[in-house]
Amino acid sequence: MSRPADRAEYVHDQQVLLESQVQAINRFPDQNPHPVLRISDDGRLTYANLSSEPVRRALGVEVGDAVPAAQLERLRSAAATPGDRVEVMDGVRTFALLPVPVPDLGFTNVYGTDITAEKVVAKFPGQNPHPVLRMTREGTLIYANAASQPIVAGLQLQMGAPLPPDLRRDLLASLERGVRDPVEIGCGDQIFELLPVLIPEFDFVNIYGTDVTAARQVALAKEETERLLLNILPPPIARRLRSGERVIADRFEDSTLLIADIVGFTTISSRMSANELVELLNEIFSALDALVDHHGLEKVKTIGDAYWVIGGVPVQTADHVERVADFALGMVATIEGMQAGMPHPISCRIGINCGPVVAGVIGTKRTIYDVWGDTVNMASRMESLGMPGRIQVTAAVYERLRGRFTFEERGTIEVKGMGPTATYFLTGRVAGGSG
Numbered sequence: 537m538s539r540p541a542d543r544a545e546y547v548h549d550q551q552v553l554l555e556s557q558v559q560a561i562n563r564f565p566d567q568n569p570h571p572v573l574r575i576s577d578d579g580r581l582t583y584a585n586l587s588s589e590p591v592r593r594a595l596g597v598e599v600g601d602a603v604p605a606a607q608l609e610r611l612r613s614a615a616a617t618p619g620d621r622v623e624v625m626d627g628v629r630t631f632a633l634l635p636v637p638v639p640d641l642g643f644t645n646v647y648g649t650d651i652t653a654e655k656v657v658a659k660f661p662g663q664n665p666h667p668v669l670r671m672t673r674e675g676t677l678i679y680a681n682a683a684s685q686p687i688v689a690g691l692q693l694q695m696g697a698p699l700p701p702d703l704r705r706d707l708l709a710s711l712e713r714g715v716r717d718p719v720e721i722g723c724g725d726q727i728f729e730l731l732p733v734l735i736p737e738f739d740f741v742n743i744y745g746t747d748v749t750a751a752r753q754v755a756l757a758k759e760e761t762e763r764l765l766l767n768i769l770p771p772p773i774a775r776r777l778r779s780g781e782r783v784i785a786d787r788f789e790d791s792t793l794l795i796a797d798i799v800g801f802t803t804i805s806s807r808m809s810a811n812e813l814v815e816l817l818n819e820i821f822s823a824l825d826a827l828v829d830h831h832g833l834e835k836v837k838t839i840g841d842a843y844w845v846i847g848g849v850p851v852q853t854a855d856h857v858e859r860v861a862d863f864a865l866g867m868v869a870t871i872e873g874m875q876a877g878m879p880h881p882i883s884c885r886i887g888i889n890c891g892p893v894v895a896g897v898i899g900t901k902r903t904i905y906d907v908w909g910d911t912v913n914m915a916s917r918m919e920s921l922g923m924p925g926r927i928q929v930t931a932a933v934y935e936r937l938r939g940r941f942t943f944e945e946r947g948t949i950e951v952k953g954m955g956p957t958a959t960y961f962l963t964g965r966v967a968g969g970s971g
Contacts, residue, residue, distance in 0.1 A: 568585050568587055569587055570587055570647065570648055570649060570650075571584075571585065571587045571588035571589075571590070571591040571631065571633075571646075571647070571648030571649075572584070572585045572587070572588060572645065572646070572647055572648070573585075573588050573591065573592070573645070573646040573648070574643050574644070574645055574646070575603055575608070575611065575635075575643060575644045575646060576642060576643045577642045577643060577644075579602050579603050579605075579608050580600065580601065580602050580603070581597050581598065581599050581600065581601055581602075581603055582599065582600075582643065583599065584598075584599050587648075588648060590626035590627075590629055590631065591624060591626070591631050591633065591646075591648045593626045594624035594625055594626040594631065595607045595624060607624075610622045611633065611635045611644070611646065612635070612644075614633075614634075614635050615635035615636070615637050615644055619634075620634075621633060621634050622635070623651075625736065625737065627737075628652065628736075628737040628738060628739075629650060629652045629737070630650070630651050630652045630737060631648045631649065631650055631651065632648070632649045632651045633646050633647070633648050634646070634647045634648075634649070652737060664681055664683060665683055666683055666744065666745060666746060666747075667680075667681065667683045667684035667686070667687050667728065667743075667744070667745030667746075667747075668680075668681045668683070668684060668742060668743065668744055668745065669681075669684050669687070669688075669693075669730075669742070669743040669745070670740055670741065670742050670743065671699060671704075671707070671740065671741050671743060672739075672740055672741070673734075673739065673740065673741060674698075675698050675699050675704035675707070675708060676696065676697065676698050676699070677693050677694070677695055677696065677697060677698070677699055678695070678696070678740065679695075680693070680695070683745075684745060686723055686724070686726055686728075687721070687723055687728055687730075687745060689723075690721075690722075690723025690724050690726070691703070691721070691723060703719065703721065703730075706719040707719055707730065707732045707741070707743065708732075710731075710732050711732050711734055711741065716731060718730060718731045718746070719731075719732070720748070725749070726747060726749045727747070727748050727749045727752050728745045728746065728747055728748065729745070729746045729748050730743050730744070730745050731743070731744045731745075731746070762774075765777075768903065768904060768905070769897070769903070769904075769905050770834050770850050770851075770905060772850050772851060773850055773897060773905050777897065783896075783897075784896045784897040785894060785895075785896035785897075786850065786894070786895055786896060787892065787893075787894050788848060788849050788850075788852065788892060788893050788894075788895060789892045790848055790852075790856070790890070790891070790892065791846055791847060791848040791849045791856060791890065791891070791892070791893050791895075791907075791911065792846065792847040792848060792856045792857045792859075792860040792888065792889070792890040792933070793836075793844070793845070793846050793847075793860075793888070793889055793890070793893065793907065793911060793912055793915040794844070794845045794846070794860050794863065794864055794886060794887070794888045794915065795842060795843075795844050795886075795887050795915050795916055795918070795919040796842065796843045796845075796864075796867065796884045796885065796886040796887070796919060797840075797841050797842040797843070797884060797885055797919060798820075798841040798882055798883075798884050799882070799883045799884060799885055799924040799925075800882075801840070801841040804816075804880050804882065807880065808879065808880075812879065816878070816879070817841065819874070820871065820874065820882075821838060821843060823870050823874065824843055824845075824867060824870065827863055827866050827867060827870060828845055828863065830866075831847075831859045831860075831862055831863045831866070832853070832859060833845050833846065833847050833856075833859055833860065833863055834846050834847075834849060834850065834851075836905065836906065836907055837904055837906065842919075844907075845860065845863060846860075846893075846895075846907060847859045847860040847863075849893065849895050849907065850895060850905075856890075857890050857933060857936045857937060858937065858940065858941075860888060861888070861929075861933070861937055861941055861962055862965075864886050864888060864927045864962060865927070865962070865964060865965070867884070867886065868884070868886070868925065868927065871883065871884055883924040883925040884924070884925070885919050885920075885922040885923065885924060885925075885926070885928075886919060886922065886926070886927040886928065887915050887916065887917065887918025887919030887920070887921075887922050887927075887928050887929070888915060888918060888927065888928070888929040888930070888933050888962070889911055889912075889914040889915035889918055889929070889930045889932065889933060890911065890930070890932050890933050890936060891909075891910070891911035891914075891932060892909060892911060893907045893908065893909045893911050893912060894907065894908045894909050895907045895908075913953070914930060914951070914954065914957075917951045917952065917954065917957075918930060918959065921949055921951065921959075923961075926961050927961060927962040927963075928946065928959055928960070928961055928962075929943075929959065929960050929961075929962050930957070930958075930959060930960075931957075931958045931959070931960070933960075933962075934960045937962075939966065940965065940966055941962060941963075941964065941965050941966060942962075942963045942964045942965065942966060943960040943961060943962055943963060944960065944961040944963050945960055945961075946959045946960055946961055947959070
């Protein structure tokens with residue numbers, strides 16, 4: 537057990553130590569060349585040396601005043617992490633403030649350092665490997681580092697001369713918006729993003745360049761890949777493949793399939809050169825592609841001179857039978873309208889059936905989205921057993937559309953594998969119906 541004398545001696549020693557610490561803390565030389573301030577825990581400025589005048593102006597406070605809430609919050613936030621600094625500006629000068637809490641005495645010392653020169657060097661290193669230019673607020677070029685020469689040469693910039701009007705306008709507009717909004721320019725084979733940053737200390741604008749040529753080439757390649765993918769697959773199916781699905785097979789209980797081919801194509805092709813034949817098919821199928829998009833349908837595939845279109849797959853729609861019927865009528869009208877420019881007269885056979893199908897992606901090379909099932913087989917029979925220039929449909933299609941479309945009864949025909957089958961020719965829409 538300690539003696540009373542020992543305890544008294546210990547208390548005395550602690551008091552002496554505390555007084556010496558207080559004296560050391562209070563020993564702020566007014567002639568210190570660096571700013572020194574003290575802020576009480578309740579947020580008031582209780583001390584500031586002579587060198588701190590520009591910092592006090594930047595903070596908007598004098599000794600005895602409460603430190604503005606925003607500035608106080610910044611200082612307290614920095615004080616919570618040892619070594620963190622707060623930057624403030626007074627005119628063209630920038631100061632770094634290091635807050636050091638003294639919790640035992642209820643205040644925080646703030647030590648300031650003038651970092652104006654350091655900031656300028658850091659913001660504008662001449663050896664920066666990336667392009668850096670400088671312009672006045674009015675848009676006159678006053679500096680360009682070595683790495684910016686492709687931009688200077690590509691845009692034919694001249695020191696002391698205004699930047700090109702469009703570029704100057706875009707850069708100044710970006711500054712006015714107050715967000716990091718780069719301006720993209722092309723210089724020969726290179727593409728750059730230019731980010732304007734106002735340097736208020738010196739009242740000019742630094743322009744930081746980034747070569748984004750490779751990034752843009754990658755983006756263009758991705759867009760081209762996407763375009764090609766969407767040329768062979770419906771968008772919903774393309775998205776599923778991109779998400780990682782490897783086997784796509786869906787059953788649709790209700791759909792409408794149209795299959796068409798050009799009558800006498802073999803004879804026509806024998807009279808034409810290869811180029812003429814491809815040009816003919818391209819002209820016809822391009823016109824039909826536009827018609828598919830107009831009616832919100834999906835082109836399944838083309839096989840030689842055959843053209844397959846489906847409704848209600850892969851996106852289900854309640855009116856898919858009607859849409860396909862409208863497409864078929866439009867197809868006949870389109871081909872008839874193209875006759876004048878054709879080297880040989882052409883017509884098409886069209887077959888339509890509706891019902892359930894299985895649809896999916898097959899193969900790992902030259903992947904296609906295809907459809908299978910009895911509905912497909914019957915649509916194929918409607919086409920092959922049809923007549924030139926006519927649209928042959930099954931009884932199922934007729935039942936779904938009668939009253940809104942006009943038909944001509946063909947009668948019963950023998951369909952291989954199906955037996956006697958009632959069929960109809962679709963001839964038009966009922967007067968007053970929409971199309």
